[in-house]
Amino acid sequence: MTGLPSAKMSTRRVRQSGNCPRAATIVATAILSIAIAGFSTPTAGASPLTEFYDAPVAAVDTATLGEVVRSLPVNSPKGFGLGFDIERILYRSTDTHDQPMVVSGYTMTPTAPWVGPGPRPVIAYAPGTSGMADRCAGSAVLGTVGSSPAILPLLLAGYRVVATDYQGLGTPGGHTYLNRVASGRALLDAARTADVEPTTPVVLFGYSEGGFASASAAELASTYAPELNVRGAYVGAPPADPTLNIDTLDNTRLGSAALFTVDGMINAYPERAAGIRDLFDSDGIAALDAAQNWCTTDPAATATVRTTELTRDGRPLTEQLSNPVLAEITETNTVGRIAPAMPVYLSHAVEDDTVPVEQSRTLLGRWRDLGADVTYREYDLPAIPVEGANHLPGSLAAYDDVMPWIAGLVRAGVELAGTTR
Missing domain, CATH: 1.10.260 (434 Repressor (Amino-terminal Domain))
Incomplete structure (x- = not known):
């Protein structure tokens, strides 16, 4: 389906040595760079941002799914010299009761031209857990809490990143934490905000709470957003079953x-x-x-x-x-009841002490039974004797595998589009 060797039933435990220095360097750079962006802009409680998030959106009932109903460019010279255009957005999505809702998020686009094959790919990014309060929203602080680790490597690869804050983070109302329908729809509608061409490759990407959202979106994509060219979904350490x-x-x-x-x-x-x-x-x-x-x-x-x-x-x-x-x-909020219609890369660290590895093993079994195309990796990392410290390393370890996997999806999608013209 992807042009890559079949990984439909692939299971492999990868033993990582040391502290994954390459991935750690990437993530440290990402956190530092995006933290600069966050610290260089108004805080979530400042008047311009309060108005951006809280002012009523009159057009939400008539807006189309994924339509941007409000935007706020970040006041920065080309992404603080990093070469990215950054913009906060509010967009229309649909809640668990099938009612229109406004969701906040942000988009980061490299200023350099895309030099890869086909249109510039879009990464629909689902952040990890940052909390329940509006001030925790990734767009409010430009990712300094839950969004940092994945973003910079994706941008440096030339991809456009569109991130969701999920329902109720940033915008009025409570956050619907780990709600399968709301988070999956919010992520797919974030991808729609990119106003992509039919051939534009879209990849869903998330770890932890973000892995749950990415998995949910992968299950919902064929029925909720069939027009999107979703080439694959990275699902890292998902709390798939409460x-x-x-x-x-x-x-x-x-x-x-x-x-x-x-x-x-x-x-x-x-x-x-x-x-x-x-x-x-x-x-x-x-x-x-x-x-x-x-x-x-x-x-x-x-x-x-x-x-x-x-x-x-x-x-x-x-x-x-x-x-x-x-x-x-x-x-209702357990993931694994629907087979994703696209390839999935599912990964987990064996020693994860926040989201146990049984989550991914169970999800893998459920998806396999439904015939899904899943590549699965476990990372056998040294345990850290600090409560909660064994969750993030799984995301770091996955970069060296996931980034080339995404590149393969993009190449395969362009080749497929070329043969069907």
Whole structure:
């Protein structure tokens, strides 16, 4: 399908030596460069940005999917000398109730001409977890929290990057954290904002929460955005099944993500909010309300969370997921029920202590059973004796594999387009 050797049933564990110096250098450069951009622009609380995100958008009901309804070029000379044009955007998407919604994001485009084959490819980028508050949005800080690691290598390869903030990050309303439909649609509509030609290669790209969104978009693409030429999807360390992740987070300093998960359900399904909140006691409700205003960099978001101390019946959150109040929501937001119509590169670090590797192994099995074209890699990296520190290395290790995989997709797409003219 891609012009590459068939990887439909490929499974290989890759043992990485040392600290992946090449990938680490790339990511460090990315973080530094985009952090410069973030620090050189107004903060999310400044008046121009507050108006950009919060002012009502009258045209959203009549806008087409992916239509940019507001934009704000970043006040920088050609991307601060980096050679990128940067723009914040608001665009139209569709929520879990099939209603129009406004989503924020940003686009970065290299100023140099594209020298590769065919049109300049578009990377639809889904960021990792940054929190629940508007100030956590990747576009508000230009990626200094959740978006940095992937962006610069993609830009240096000449690709245009269009990133989503997801529903409710930046824009009014609550963030629908780990909602399969809302995040998948938001990512596909971010790709639509690029106003691409029919032959323009589009690649979905995400790690962690972004991996979940990329996987969701890959499943939805053929029905929600059939006109896009989605050549493939990189899915890194996705928390694809809520029932497999809560235990890992509970009773740890990573437990804020468990609270984010419940808050995401409340925000996505307001008609069920009362029933969900009723599963928690007064301390639990207070914790859920507080977490709505956290970013992952906040000290409060790193406190140990024990969900047995927050639920009304004293059972942990993982057991609450089978409660009729949550069971249908949990099932609806599990990825792996639909075969992506394009090749997928799925990867995970074996020692990941935030999103367990069983997530990807289970997703792989489900997609394989459905006949999906999946290349799978596990990275056997040295364990770091710091809680939560074994999640990011999996994203670093994947660069050396994913970047040439994307380049192969682009070449194959151009060759295919040439033979069908």
